[in-house]
Amino acid sequence: MKIKVGVLMGGISPEREVSLMSSRQIIENLDPEKYEIIPIEINSPGFKEWVKRLIEASPDIVLSGLHGGIGENGAVQGLLECLEIPYAGSGVMGSAISMDKAMSKLILRAAHIPVADGVFVRRFENLSEYEERVLRLGFPLVVKPNKGGSSVGVSIVKNMEELRQAADGIRLSDDDILIEKYLDGQEVTCGVLETEHGLEVLAVLDIGAANDFYDYDAKYFNEMTSVAFSRLPHFLRMMIEQIAKKVFTVLECGGYGRVDMIVKEEQVYVLEMNTLPGLTAHSLIPKAAQGIGMDFGAFLDHLIDYALKNGHADLRTG
Numbered sequence: 001m002k003i004k005v006g007v008l009m010g011g012i013s014p015e016r017e018v019s020l021m022s023s024r025q026i027i028e029n030l031d032p033e034k035y036e037i038i039p040i041e042i043n044s045p046g047f048k049e050w051v052k053r054l055i056e057a058s059p060d061i062v063l064s065g066l067h068g069g070i071g072e073n074g075a076v077q078g079l080l081e082c083l084e085i086p087y088a089g090s091g092v093m094g095s096a097i098s099m100d101k102a103m104s105k106l107i108l109r110a111a112h113i114p115v116a117d118g119v120f121v122r123r124f125e126n127l128s129e130y131e132e133r134v135l136r137l138g139f140p141l142v143v144k145p146n147k148g149g150s151s152v153g154v155s156i157v158k159n160m161e162e163l164r165q166a167a168d169g170i171r172l173s174d175d176d177i178l179i180e181k182y183l184d185g186q187e188v189t190c191g192v193l194e195t196e197h198g199l200e201v202l203a204v205l206d207i208g209a210a211n212d213f214y215d216y217d218a219k220y221f222n223e224m225t226s227v228a229f230s231r232l233p234h235f236l237r238m239m240i241e242q243i244a245k246k247v248f249t250v251l252e253c254g255g256y257g258r259v260d261m262i263v264k265e266e267q268v269y270v271l272e273m274n275t276l277p278g279l280t281a282h283s284l285i286p287k288a289a290q291g292i293g294m295d296f297g298a299f300l301d302h303l304i305d306y307a308l309k310n311g312h313a314d315l316r317t318g
């Protein structure tokens with residue numbers, strides 16, 4: 001009997017296109033001998049046909065190719081919990097916390113994990129009230145939507161006027177504003193995989209964006225973006241791996257995920273935890289898995305086996 005794998009795809013977040021690319025990769029790399037693949041597309045707001053399709057299909061397990069919005073913030077995970085459908089990846093709480101960068105940073109700081117200094121401005125608050133704190137951070141600054149992804153809406157600003165414009169753009173997209181000190185260092189990323197023997201890490205990757213930073217274009221399209229197995233000294237790679245596992249644990253993540261970091265002057269700063277990292281042909285996780293000798297098909301096999309054996313994250317812990 002084949003295992004019925006539901007693949008959630010599309011969605012209505014700004015990362016819809018990326019999701020379609022990730023989901024295509026998932027579907028192409030699942031072994032058709034082992035799995036019956038059931039694509040389930042979320043394609044428009046208010047149109048809940050996909051929920052009916054999910055219930056009727058009653059998959060043995062769900063893999064999510066969704067990114068951002070309800071796919072990544074715990075909402076879809078909550079639905080799957082209610083329907084008692086096992087799924088790979090983080091549960092409700094890990095997803096919700098990790099999606100909220102400001103909230104994650106509070107927890108990371110409390111766990112003594114270095115993060116960029118910053119200022120958090122809620123969408124309805126006045127930026128001018130924060131001016132003094134912003135000036136104390138010093139330009140250039142990175143401005144990002146608190147619950148964004150794929151670098152959508154992220155910008156580097158050099159003065160107060162640029163900051164105001166960037167903040168207004170984020171407000172228009174109905175998000176809160178995270179302002180961070182610009183960390184001038186080596187960007188790295190580290191995948192984390194939950195296994196029977198505890199947490200394992202995938203190969204640490206060094207990212208060299210041809211653009212100003214690792215923006216949307218650099219992530220998915222620009223062939224000049226370099227992603228390579230890390231050439232940082234061994235002790236730093238060890239530190240990165242330890243920190244990645246600690247982040248995954250303290251943010252209550254499950255299954256798999258990817259931690260983005262910047263290394264500056266031998267200090268590792270965490271930018272964010274991704275609970276549904278990109279799985280496109282251009283993405284980091286497939287490459288990082290390859291780095292430990294796991295092709296993408298084997299990586300997906302592992303996610304499915306693990307979730308089927310261990311239940312999904314929230315049933316495991318609660």
Ligand SMILES: Nc1ncnc2c1ncn2[C@@H]1O[C@H](COP(=O)(O)OP(=O)(O)O)[C@@H](O)[C@H]1O
Pocket residue numbers: 116142144148149150151152154180181182183184187213214215260262271272
């Ligand atoms: N504090 C920072 N200093 C320098 N670069 C940053 C900083 N924060 C974000 N970036 C750049 O912006 C990119 C996207 O930011 P990130 O926090 O990972 O959000 P997203 O969820 O959009 O991926 C990063 O990959 C990095 O290139």
Ligand SMILES: [Mg+2]
Pocket residue numbers: 150151260271272
């Ligand atoms: Mg990121």
